[in-house]
Amino acid sequence: MFSDESRFSLQSDSHRTFIWRAPGTRYHQENTIGRHRYGGAGWLVWGGIIIGSRTDLHVQSVTMTGHIYRDVILEQHVRLFRGAMGAEFLFMDDNARPHRANIVDECLQSEDITRMDWPAYSPDLNPIEHVWNMLGRRIAARQPSPTCLPELRRALLDEWCNIPQDQIDNLILSMPRRCKACIASSGRHTPY
Numbered sequence: 458m459f460s461d462e463s464r465f466s467l468q469s470d471s472h473r474t475f476i477w478r479a480p481g482t483r484y485h486q487e488n489t490i491g492r493h494r495y496g497g498a499g500w501l502v503w504g505g506i507i508i509g510s511r512t513d514l515h516v517q518s519v520t521m522t523g524h525i526y527r528d529v530i531l532e533q534h535v536r537l538f539r540g541a542m543g544a545e546f547l548f549m550d551d552n553a554r555p556h557r558a559n560i561v562d563e564c565l566q567s568e569d570i571t572r573m574d575w576p577a578y579s580p581d582l583n584p585i586e587h588v589w590n591m592l593g594r595r596i597a598a599r600q601p602s603p604t605c606l607p608e609l610r611r612a613l614l615d616e617w618c619n620i621p622q623d624q625i626d627n628l629i630l631s632m633p634r635r636c637k638a639c640i641a642s643s644g645r646h647t648p649y
Contacts, residue, residue, distance in 0.1 A: 458505045458538055459549045459629065460512075460530075462521055463589040465596065466499025467609055498606055502613060503530055505538065506585050508626050512538065514617040516610050523558025531564050539570050549573040551583065584628035591620050 505512040603609040
């Protein structure tokens, strides 16, 4: 299972502002723009994908912590998939701090869930990152657009279910090709 969190907000946070500046003036006041990191009010979502299926989308308004990750994500979502899939189940989460908390490691061990080795700073390898892009495009295309948090929550849940499973499967099946391309471009060898 490939899993991850992403943040979705009412205000688009994908707009980029390009500033042309002279060399050495990057941090001068006239060249900086203050902006909220996540673009306003929104939701943190977590999901997991496997070939042929996906978890329910978990939507929350608070920051992910080790306790929330263990009690909600692992206990209510991952453990159920592990039980259905059996010993072949392999779990991928990124190296975010809540995922590496001792209570999370203990929970994974107690549930006999094997965590996939995953290189730090490699979100481009995780196929669920592309699913977040699909979800974001689907939300942006809705007419009318969500105008409040409850509408955004409903839209996220609806659109998560409406992403065609074959598109998710194709992303997962592209992993070997993308890993080879990553290795070839970096000139390094990875443990998988």
